């Protein structure tokens with residue numbers, strides 16, 4: 257019973273106070289015990305972590321799922337999952353650019369070391385590493401034919417770039433563990449987010465990718481990961 261009521265508190269708070277910055281209320285046990293400040297903080301943090309973990313285990317996608325513009329190519333290369341739909345308040349319906357179909361909600365992110373390493377890559381290193389992983393992913397998902405123009409576009413860009421330093425074994429060691437876990441959509445997101453890849457090439461590549469999956473072509477500079485899980 258206790259577990260259930262804790263979950264409900266957490267979920268209610270997320271749904272109704274999504275936009276407020278109110279911190280977690282002090283867990284009931286802590287209110288009745290005199291605790292040193294640090295202990296209280298730690299207790300709060302542990303409490304919040306355990307709530308999050310339990311909510312992630314039990315919170316499921318809304319039962320009624322409709323395909324949206326952002327769902328094309330689901331689950332491999334659809335738009336990011338829609339956070340508003342997840343919390344039951346997306347007003348855009350089928351025109352939403354984010355995906356309303358069920359996703360694994362544990363978002364796979366680069367940790368700090370991986371992020372710093374990724375940011376240190378030149379455009380050529382970024383594209384050659386990601387091309388390699390995208391080719392593997394396409395073979396695994398049987399998408400090589402559908403994605404052929406996207407891959408060709410990256411190969412052409414790589415050839416056009418001036419001679420470059422190769423990707424080192426250290427870079428591969430740091431980045432390939434996370435890259436192997438990412439879908440094609442998330443690998444493309446990394447190209448979009450890279451400050452070292454030219455904007456003109458990004459726009460071209462994302463337009464080719466959108467065409468390959470039948471999605472509207474993103475406007476230049478459009479942020480597509482906001483409002484997503």
Ligand SMILES: [Zn+2]
Pocket residue numbers: 326327330331334335337355356357358359
């Ligand atoms: Zn999807």
Ligand SMILES: [Zn+2]
Pocket residue numbers: 338340341346347348349352353354355356
């Ligand atoms: Zn939506």
